[in-house]
Amino acid sequence: MTAPDTPRTLHGIGVSPGLAAGPVALMGDAPSLPVERPAVTNQSAEADAAVAALTVTAEQLERRAATTAIPGAAEVLEATAMIARDPSLHDPIRSATAGGLPAAWAVDRAVDEFRALLLDLGGYMAERVGDLDDVRDRTIARLLGKPMPGVPERDTPFILVADDLAPADTVTLDAERVLALVTARGGPTSHTAILARSLGLPAVVACPGATSIGEGELVEVDGATGQVRVGVSADEAAEANRQEAGRRAARASSRGPGRTSDGHPVALLLNIGDEAGAASVAAVDAEGVGLFRTEFLYLDRKDAPSVDEQVALYTSVFEAMGDRRIVVRTLDAGADKPLPFLDQKGEPNPALGVRGLRIARRAPQVLTDQLAALARAQQATGAVVWVMAPMVSTAAEAQWFADLARAEGLPMAGAMVEVPAASLRAADLLEHVDFLSIGTNDLAQYTMAADRMSGDLADLLDPWQPALLDLVRMTAEAGAAAGKPVGVCGEAAASPTLAPVLVGLGITSLSMSASAVADVREALATVTLAECRDLALRALGEGGDGS
Ligand code: PEP
Numbered sequence: 063m064t065a066p067d068t069p070r071t072l073h074g075i076g077v078s079p080g081l082a083a084g085p086v087a088l089m090g091d092a093p094s095l096p097v098e099r100p101a102v103t104n105q106s107a108e109a110d111a112a113v114a115a116l117t118v119t120a121e122q123l124e125r126r127a128a129t130t131a132i133p134g135a136a137e138v139l140e141a142t143a144m145i146a147r148d149p150s151l152h153d154p155i156r157s158a159t160a161g162g163l164p165a166a167w168a169v170d171r172a173v174d175e176f177r178a179l180l181l182d183l184g185g186y187m188a189e190r191v192g193d194l195d196d197v198r199d200r201t202i203a204r205l206l207g208k209p210m211p212g213v214p215e216r217d218t219p220f221i222l223v224a225d226d227l228a229p230a231d232t233v234t235l236d237a238e239r240v241l242a243l244v245t246a247r248g249g250p251t252s253h254t255a256i257l258a259r260s261l262g263l264p265a266v267v268a269c270p271g272a273t274s275i276g277e278g279e280l281v282e283v284d285g286a287t288g289q290v291r292v293g294v295s296a297d298e299a300a301e302a303n304r305q306e307a308g309r310r311a312a313r314a315s316s317r318g319p320g321r322t323s324d325g326h327p328v329a330l331l332l333n334i335g336d337e338a339g340a341a342s343v344a345a346v347d348a349e350g351v352g353l354f355r356t357e358f359l360y361l362d363r364k365d366a367p368s369v370d371e372q373v374a375l376y377t378s379v380f381e382a383m384g385d386r387r388i389v390v391r392t393l394d395a396g397a398d399k400p401l402p403f404l405d406q407k408g409e410p411n412p413a414l415g416v417r418g419l420r421i422a423r424r425a426p427q428v429l430t431d432q433l434a435a436l437a438r439a440q441q442a443t444g445a446v447v448w449v450m451a452p453m454v455s456t457a458a459e460a461q462w463f464a465d466l467a468r469a470e471g472l473p474m475a476g477a478m479v480e481v482p483a484a485s486l487r488a489a490d491l492l493e494h495v496d497f498l499s500i501g502t503n504d505l506a507q508y509t510m511a512a513d514r515m516s517g518d519l520a521d522l523l524d525p526w527q528p529a530l531l532d533l534v535r536m537t538a539e540a541g542a543a544a545g546k547p548v549g550v551c552g553e554a555a556a557s558p559t560l561a562p563v564l565v566g567l568g569i570t571s572l573s574m575s576a577s578a579v580a581d582v583r584e585a586l587a588t589v590t591l592a593e594c595r596d597l598a599l600r601a602l603g604e605g606g607d608g609s
């Protein structure tokens with residue numbers, strides 16, 4: 063007999079604020095075949111079971127393809143379903159069962175053979191190997207009665223618990239169904255955390271013990287404190303969700319431009335990754351978009367989007383902006399955000415490798431196509447479009463990018479400051495670009511030599527680290543001297559306690575997820591600019607006026 067569970071609390075790092083409670087759905091691992099292989103009594107029944115399971119896999123993928131609203135996802139799902147229906151996979155399964163293998167083992171063998179064939183063919187066919195493995199895992203899980211691998215599909219809302227989530231998993235999450243995320247691993251500024259924030263999902267990462275929570279257990283997740291209460295009652299869960307709905311309603315009524323209490327303007331902008339994000343600009347009354355992460359549109363794309371396709375997407379995002387500005391970052395692929403079509407393989411240390419703007423050294427056409435598409439969408443909509451490059455390290459890179467952007471007819475060209483070298487030589491960069499935007503997530507990672515994916519190093523990645531704030535100040539001062547804006551678009555900008563400090567350091571705009579705007583707006587409205595400057599000095603360990 064088991065005693066009734068009393069709630070126990072797990073502790074992780076809260077990376078996306080909000081409270082949510084509900085039943086847990088565990089992210090399934092790829093199934094492995096049991097060591098003991100059962101004997102087969104009816105070979106043709108095994109073959110029929112294997113093909114029937116493949117057909118159900120195909121049907122499920124097709125249903126998801128028909129209902130997904132995620133750009134590019136339908137074609138990936140349809141292509142995967144086609145593999146499950148391919149007779150050249152069914153025939154070897156029948157041969158394998160005729161040779162005495164049970165259904166799941168026959169699927170495994172046939173997939174192995176099919177994989178070798180695709181790899182031999184190379185090119186596009188070889189790229190389908192990932193889809194083939196997906197078909198294998200789903201079909202074998204079904205045959206063995208194991209949980210489906212990947213993000214679970216449920217008809218009712220749930221809390222998603224996983225060991226870790228790839229950005230490509232997070233990007234396909236259905237925010238209607240997923241109430242909150244909890245992962246055992248992951249860091250505070252990982253892209254999974256950022257995506258959770260942009261979806262407005264409470265999220266806790268680096269939470270040891272998370273994967274030992276039972277399927278269906280009721281949990282309450284506090285994405286601000288990082289606490290996960292396991293085994294709460296249905297009443298407690300309902301109360302937590304009621305409280306959160308009340309808080310969301312209060313935040314929704316916050317309006318107006320960012321200002322300190324004595325009227326110093328600080329533009330409050332949004333970080334977005336798609337059209338849905340663009341729509342929230344008006345909803346939270348932000349002054350525009352400070353970071354449009356264009357790579358988020360293409361995380362699960364196997365081939366490069368055409369210029370026309372990009373124009374259509376950017377046009378619909380720009381149309382949502384009205385006369386508010388939008389700062390578009392060109393593709394920032396690499397490290398924890400690989401884009402399959404850019405073929406970035408085999409780097410021993412990808413965070414220090416060919417990522418961000420550096421990819422354009424190898425594949426300049428990808429950048430010039432994107433700039434051309436952005437320019438066409440800008441002309442079609444008349445939107446106020448600024449463009450900026452990720453991972454700029456030198457003035458020469460800044461100049462190269464700005465020249466390319468202007469040649470396409472995009473007058474406002476900027477650089478992200480994510481590498482200490484760019485901060486140290488910000489004045490040189492500003493000779494070529496019109497603005498700078500500090501990416502504190504990467505700037506912290508490179509300043510502190512601490513992987514942003516690592517929950518264990520969260521203290522080093524803390525944006526209050528004075529070394530990071532020194533670089534912010536240095537960059538802001540270079541901007542003031544050049545008379546050019548310097549914003550922050552890393553996650554530091556979303557902190558209501560840090561925002562006044564950043565303003566005191568000279569930052570002119572703060573860009574964050576929609577869910578953070580109301581709290582940051584309120585925090586700024588309670589301090590004067592002089593108080594912000596004082597807070598900044600204290601944060602740097604340089605005292606203050608003592609008031
Ligand atoms: C950053 O590094 O702070 C940033 C805004 O870019 P990303 O998080 O997308 O790398």
Ligand code: MG
Nearest residue numbers: 480501503504
């Ligand atoms: Mg970055």
